[in-house]
Amino acid sequence: MPKLPALSFLWRWAVMLVCTATVMACAVPEWQKPGTPAAQLLEDMGQPHVRVPLAGGGERWVYSRQPAGQQVYHMQLDAQQRLVHVEQVLQEAHFQKLQPGQDNRQSVFNYFGKPALVEGVGNFKGDIWTYRIRENSIDRMAHVFIDPQGVVQRVMFTDELRSDDDSRP
Template sequence: MIRATAGLLLAWGLAGCAVPEWQKPGTPLADIERAMGRPTLTQALPGGGQRLLYSRQPAGQQVYHMDFDAGQRLVRVAQVLTLERFQALRHGVDRTEDVRRMFGPPALVEKVARFNGDIWTYRILDNGNPRQAHVHIDPSGVVRLVMFTDERLDAPDPHH
């Protein structure tokens, strides 16, 4: 049992060694995938390039875009779960696909009585503070509202 647990911890630790921000421009796509593993999403970019999206949701607070040129070489890495990017969503214009393309799948999808539609919740860091971005998407798939709340990680369990 101890040996199996140690093996799992070692595998988990080695998988975590590949950090998106440490990848160098010019690195071939195949090397990135070998180091980072399978991306959460893959999308075509203009000019024959490709974007790999790596999400740390639902437990983490980062989503990375790793952009490659037509020659499959890394051009840039960006962490996109930022307050500014959520604030840039266009209410009444952007759609479910736009949100998924930018941020990947949410940490949580929920409903509330006062909104007819889904609320996609993403865990983010805002100047080092844990927060949540709540994207309200109506039944036709259109973004209607984006709200932010603080995430209380040290909140006492109300059941104890």
């Protein structure tokens, strides 16, 4: 029976996709070990969504799973560009640290990365940045109200209602 070149090509392509997915599945921020050099992190994780210089010459790399995911990871590197620690920051406690009137659009972006949604409402002049979070196994949303001057005015939390939730009547 003659070989079909198209099937051979598709088979190789499928194998390559599976291998790539397997390697990418191993590149999980919380599995990275302290002391890992920045070059290895870049190879494993790819470019961070945000890079923030820290005092003392270190850096914070922000990896976000928004808009669909509910995690944003901080990977803190020291001045020698080695990983110090990893922390998942999409939690109410981190949003409650925001200081209305002091924090601004850039500080929110540098800490949490790009929001899942930017929207507005009639009774607030400015943008509302919404982040999808998970607290105690409950899907929630953190809403950061940013006025036209780019200053945080308030933070509010709501439960995320899902249309696929079978627990509702």
